[in-house]
Amino acid sequence: MPKRKLDPLPSAAFQILLSLVDEDLHGYGIMRHVADQTDGRMRLGPGTLYSSIQTLLEEKFIEEVGQREDTKLGHERRRYYRLTPTGRKLARSEAQRLADLLRVARAKKILRGDYV
Amino acid sequence: MSEKIYAWLLRLYPSHFREAYGDEALQLFRDRARDEKGFFPSLRLWLDLLSDLAISVLREYRYVQPELIGASAQQRLDGMPSFYVLRNESPRPGALLFGGVLSLAALVTLSIFLSHAGNYTGQETAASGQPQGHSGVLQQQGLQSKHQDAAGAMHRAMGEDVKLDAATRQRVIAGNYAGQEATASGQPQGHSGVPQQQAPQSKHQDAASATRRAAGKDTKLDAAARQRVIAKAVEYLKQYYIDAEVAQQTADALLTHEKNGDDNAATDSAAFAELLTRQMNDASHDKQLIMVYQTVKLPEEPPGPAPEEIAQFRRELKRNNCTFEKVGVLPHNIGYLKLNSFPPPRVCQAKAAAAMASLNGADAIIFDLRDNHGGAADMVALLATYLFDHPTHLNDFYDRGENSTEQLWTRPPVPGNKLADKPAYVLISATSFSAAEGFSYDLKMLQRATIVGETTSGRSHRGVPHRIDDHFMILVPGMKVINPISKTNWEGAGVEPDVKVKATDALETAEKLAQGKLQKK
Numbered sequence: 001m002p003k004r005k006l007d008p009l010p011s012a013a014f015q016i017l018l019s020l021v022d023e024d025l026h027g028y029g030i031m032r033h034v035a036d037q038t039d040g041r042m043r044l045g046p047g048t049l050y051s052s053i054q055t056l057l058e059e060k061f062i063e064e065v066g067q068r069e070d071t072k073l074g075h076e077r078r079r080y081y082r083l084t085p086t087g088r089k090l091a092r093s094e095a096q097r098l099a100d101l102l103r104v105a106r107a108k109k110i111l112r113g114d115y116v
Numbered sequence: 117m118s119e120k121i122y123a124w125l126l127r128l129y130p131s132h133f134r135e136a137y138g139d140e141a142l143q144l145f146r147d148r149a150r151d152e153k154g155f156f157p158s159l160r161l162w163l164d165l166l167s168d169l170a171i172s173v174l175r176e177y178r179y180v181q182p183e184l185i186g187a188s189a190q191q192r193l194d195g196m197p198s199f200y201v202l203r204n205e206s207p208r209p210g211a212l213l214f215g216g217v218l219s220l221a222a223l224v225t226l227s228i229f230l231s232h233a234g235n236y237t238g239q240e241t242a243a244s245g246q247p248q249g250h251s252g253v254l255q256q257q258g259l260q261s262k263h264q265d266a267a268g269a270m271h272r273a274m275g276e277d278v279k280l281d282a283a284t285r286q287r288v289i290a291g292n293y294a295g296q297e298a299t300a301s302g303q304p305q306g307h308s309g310v311p312q313q314q315a316p317q318s319k320h321q322d323a324a325s326a327t328r329r330a331a332g333k334d335t336k337l338d339a340a341a342r343q344r345v346i347a348k349a350v351e352y353l354k355q356y357y358i359d360a361e362v363a364q365q366t367a368d369a370l371l372t373h374e375k376n377g378d379d380n381a382a383t384d385s386a387a388f389a390e391l392l393t394r395q396m397n398d399a400s401h402d403k404q405l406i407m408v409y410q411t412v413k414l415p416e417e418p419p420g421p422a423p424e425e426i427a428q429f430r431r432e433l434k435r436n437n438c439t440f441e442k443v444g445v446l447p448h449n450i451g452y453l454k455l456n457s458f459p460p461p462r463v464c465q466a467k468a469a470a471a472m473a474s475l476n477g478a479d480a481i482i483f484d485l486r487d488n489h490g491g492a493a494d495m496v497a498l499l500a501t502y503l504f505d506h507p508t509h510l511n512d513f514y515d516r517g518e519n520s521t522e523q524l525w526t527r528p529p530v531p532g533n534k535l536a537d538k539p540a541y542v543l544i545s546a547t548s549f550s551a552a553e554g555f556s557y558d559l560k561m562l563q564r565a566t567i568v569g570e571t572t573s574g575r576s577h578r579g580v581p582h583r584i585d586d587h588f589m590i591l592v593p594g595m596k597v598i599n600p601i602s603k604t605n606w607e608g609a610g611v612e613p614d615v616k617v618k619a620t621d622a623l624e625t626a627e628k629l630a631q632g633k634l635q636k637k
Contacts (some may be wrong), residue, residue: 022428027140027143027144028143028144028147028148031144031148043160043164044168045164045165045167045168045169045172046137046140046141046144046145046165046168047129047141047168047169047171047172047173047175047176048168048171048172049144050133050136050137050140050141051133051172051175051176053137054133054136054137073147076143078140078143079140088435092436096487099489100547103547103573
């Protein structure tokens with residue numbers, strides 16, 4: 001597979017990294033977490049979700065940690081994914097980049113209610 | 117039936133993708149179809165799937181082609197002529213045509229749906245999962261949650277869920293982003309003022325739209341409601357704002373505007389909050405004084421951090437070495453410490469002590485705070501301790517609400533410490549924040565370190581949230597730093613470096629300064 005560029009990091013990939021910060025998740029779990037953390041604005045479809053997962057796996061930003069059931073969702077076995085240390089680093093640097101951007105935006109006073 | 121349709125649609129993807137993820141994609145479809153029942157959720161599910169299909173099928177094929185080229189080029193390098201059978205990954209013409217028609221249909225459906233939905237009120241739109249683009253309130257909510265996402269994300273990713281105990285919380289110097297502010301106010305995860313979604317995941321969407329529906333009814337205000345908000349705002353200002361005189365002026369301004377009928381046009385809650393914020397900013401010139409309107413109901417008591425969040429925060433700090441990014445000795449025996457926050461000593465005292473011990477033999481020391489975004493004042497005091505041979509008064513924190521002043525001192529000298537009389541340098545940048553500014557400001561005032569780099573952002577106080585009612589809250593800066601030498605602080609102006617250079621050149625400059633000083637000795 002050719003390298004799929006993660007530079008700049010697509011927002012779907014960033015959201016997936018963030019969803020995995022606290023715990024290992026399966027695909028549907030990632031989708032729900034991303035929907036939650038974006039207030040429902042980003043609902044990853046299977047195509048986008050799994051192609052992002054594939055890219056992140058190839059670049060070793062996440063890893064598979066085996067299959068198991070999620071008892072809340074029935075008896076199907078599901079592949080779980082975990083954030084790797086380099087994935088965490090990538091998420092951190094992306095967050096830093098966004099923070100820097102936010103600082104610029106704030107300096108230009110385009111945000112209403114400048115309390116963030 | 118619908119699963120069969122989706123299984124059929126999956127055939128549009130290249131075979132490598134189907135083999136790797138086809139089953140999981142179907143599983144995900146089943147999960148969503150099970151959890152998202154009803155007309156609107158199903159419609160949304162299918163719109164999601166079709167738009168996802170239209171985008172990701174093309175992308176998958178785009179990645180397949182270079183693979184074939186790459187593969188053959190790679191093989192040729194071996195020098196052995198050979199033949200390869202490459203699976204034909206190009207889609208069938210029928211499939212391409214089908215994909216095209218389907219994408220078109222999806223687009224048309226989406227646009228019809230959107231224009232149709234546009235005629236409804238906010239409630240229906242929220243239920244259909246398209247919260248953006250309606251009343252000002254919904255827009256503002258979107259904007260705020262974007263900040264919260266960014267801040268929350270930043271915050272989680274960087275391991276900055278600083279859950280502080282009450283005493284430390286009081287002393288956290290101005291945070292410049294929601295994460296820290298929310299934390300300081302005792303609310304977890306950077307959702308300033310927004311209650312965490314407690315609904316079970318499967319009900320998340322319904323719960324969210326229900327909240328929006330409920331909130332939608334509350335967005336209109338009458339004169340009595342405005343008067344209640346203003347009265348509370350005036351009360352909190354007078355009670356908590358750091359400067360009594362400015363508080364009085366600001367309160368008077370709010371009341372005068374109300375009396376003159378300047379607020380009468382603001383029947384929309386979000387617009388009213390913005391108007392009050394403007395009025396307060398005009399009167400006080402303090403941008404940290406903010407009236408906030410949240411569509412989501414504000415919790416009565418901000419929930420404290422959960423034990424697992426504290427545990428998570430500790431794990432994060434352990435994992436990122438307590439944000440001590442680099443500790444080492446540079447040429448000419450100059451100690452170098454790059455610290456990206458001031459983590460609470462409660463968790464990181466041992467790490468800080470070890471870092472300083474490893475630099476104890478240095479002839480000079482450089483603290484690199486160019487990427488430091490603040491944290492606990494206790495850590496400021498702990499690190500500064502190594503630069504003095506006696507306990508030294510660094511700062512005062514004045515709390516207007518309690519009318520109390522808390523002093524920040526370095527700790528008693530560390531036995532065996534040799535750095536107390538060594539030249540010290542602090543590197544700062546325009547992005548160094550709050551506690552980082554405190555550390556450099558204090559050492560500058562005490563003439564204990566040479567500050568090198570750029571003027572800092574200038575944040576020494578921040579608004580603390582006070583709940584007015586279920587939807588309004590006011591952020592009032594209630595605590596300020598007073599330096600015992602300058603009798604003021606760096607709010608607004610920032611910390612001026614002694615040696616002004618670009619942040620990127622600061623380390624080199626400081627190294628040269630240190631070398632020069634050491635040679636003179």
